[in-house]
Amino acid sequence: MRPSWMLRLFAAFGLLVLLAPGALVLVVSFSAGDFLTFPPPGFSLRWYEALFTHAGLMSALATSALLAAAVSALALLVGAPAAYAIARLDFPGRGVLATLLMAPLLLPTLVLGLGLLLVLQPLGLVATWPGLMLGHSLVAIPFAVRIMTTAFAAVPKELEAAAWTLGATPLRAALRVTLPNAAPGAIAAGVLTFLVSFDETVISLFLVGPRLTTLPVEMFRYAERTTDPLIAALAMSLIVFALLMVAVVERLMGFTRAMGRD
Amino acid sequence: MSGAAPHLRLEGLTRHYGGAPAPAVDAVSLDLPRGALLALLGPSGCGKTTTLRMIAGLERPDGGRILVGGQDVTALPPHRRQMGVVFQSYALFPHMTAAGNAAFGLEMRGLGRAERARRAQAALEMVGLGALAGRRPRQLSGGQQQRVALARALAIEPELLLLDEPLSALDAKLREGVRDEIRALQQRLGTTTVFVTHDQTEALAMADLVAVMDAGRVEQLAPPEEIFERPATRFVATFVGRAARLAGRLEPGGVFRCGGGLALRSASGLAPGPAEAFLRPHRVRLLAPAEAPPPGFDNLLDATLARRTYTGEVIALETETAAGPVMAELHAGTDEAWRGLAPGAPLRLAFRAADLAVFPAP
DSSP: OOOOHHHHHHHHHHHHHHHHHHHHHHHHHTBOSSSOOSSOSSBOSHHHHHHHTOHHHHHHHHHHHHHHHHHHHHHHHHHHHHHHHHHHOOOTTHHHHHHHHHHHHHSOHHHHHHHHHHHHHHHTOTTSHHHHHHHHHHHHHHHHHHHHHHHHHTSOHHHHHHHHHTTOOHHHHIIIIIHHHTHHHHHHHHHHHHHHHHHOOHHHHHHOOSSSOOHHHHHHHHHHHOOSTHHHHHHHHHHHHHHHHHHHHHHHHOHHHHTTOO | OOTTSOSEEEEEEEEOOTTOSSOSEEEEEEEEOTTOEEEEEOSTTSSHHHHHHHHHTSSOOSEEEEEETTEEOTTSOGGGSOEEEEOTTOOOOTTSOHHHHHHHHHHHTTOOHHHHHHHHHHHHHHTTOGGGTTOOGGGSOHHHHHHHHHHHHHHTOOSEEEEESTTTTSOHHHHHHHHHHHHHHHHHHTOOEEEEESOHHHHHHHOSEEEEEETTEEEEEEOHHHHHHSOSSHHHHHHSSOOEEEEEEEEGGGEEEEGGGEEEEOOOOOOSEEEEEEEOGGGOEEEOTTOOOOTTOOEEEEEEEEEEEEOSSEEEEEEEETTEEEEEEEETTTOOGGGGOOTTOEEEEEEOGGGOEEEEOO
């Protein structure tokens, strides 16, 4: 059945409401004025220029990118074997393990952040790379496990059985046969965990310090202090970056399928 | 150990799935000589695939032993068994070329790159796919994929070749050709082979030995001719080939008494009691009105033609007798008598005592 024009109108309205703030930011990011006002007094690229020469934000960007890459790698290293075990092996407590690995997603990040602060403070790990990596991995690993479980489950078990009969040990069969066939899932998991870490704000607020800070936290602070369109230029840059990443995943395996919700 | 020792021996092999009331494989024992092809034949769920998977090591038996060349391999994991397996789904590695698939087992054995490539190519050429070595599985047709799977299994020069319904995914036209190719290749290489199928024609045409299975048990293990002509159990008589089934009683001396008080001779040595007799259509001879039965044809039946089905080569006749419905057949090419036959025509049927297979009533 074709959707009625009423439904289409309603959907269009919904989409408009969802996208309007983004469109607003897009327009403002090209402003020639000194303040976050709409409509802008004129158009220019000055705030993009200002953004890329802002030392504080650029340093935070480098930190965030590096941190996200490290978190993504760690999440895959931990998440892929766990996902393989959940998807392939039959052992007591499998359901419990799967639930435990998802649990961090159910807790408010505020609670996670506070908990991490209480644990990491005495250890001297606040505002350090290991501390941030640990905090971000806590929320990134569940995504990696979820996506990789779906990816492993989609590889026929017979392939592995065939590899065994040809002389491959279970480990070699998993690495040479199952893993390559789950590669699109691994790439999707890598990209999504990267974005999870890159966008993470609440946990970071608890764990950063003057020595080490991430981009979302710096943005937050910048927006608190100043009201110029630089923040709009930054927001636009990040949106474009995230869209590119999602496009990569979509291209590789379909975003919705990667999330295991088809 | 003598040269006549079986290459594969199953001793009381049993597999019981949790929750199932009866074992999937129930104390299966059999011997297979070196170089022979064994067909495990039976309906779906009879335990034939589970038996094959246990031989491959992909499933663990709950009881019994598997011996290969006298060695007990029951506890060995699949990667240490040297079994070439062709799966029903072929299970080709989609991320590798045909050559990569064929070389996989050699790579696992630590062979050098050049040696691997040479032997993989040789295996692909053996199945007639030498020219398509660079293709990936999805670029190959079903028949070609099947050959790659066979080449991959044979490349490791396996102790045993295990085939799980390898023809079932092919269309009917291809099937016969591939069947004969597999058989020819198997005989040329002398590879001891176990073949799972639900198709009796396949089993009879390819195998040296057929094990007919039902409900986890081997009903009969014999060469194809014997399976077909001398079924050992009621199940084999009904599952393999077509046969008319007559209900009655077995009396002393092998006399089978059936409907209408008719007494038929059989070669049965069973104890007297309620029984069922099976008679294959190709064993029934049609007699001309005044014709005397040939020597040895001890049983004579008066019949009425109920239906005649022309299938090209064979004319299938369904007749009514006092004993019940009996099937017969004529060859369109050599038997001219069928041309005049119409339903309702009286017929005289003759058959040997030995061709009436009698089993106790279920």
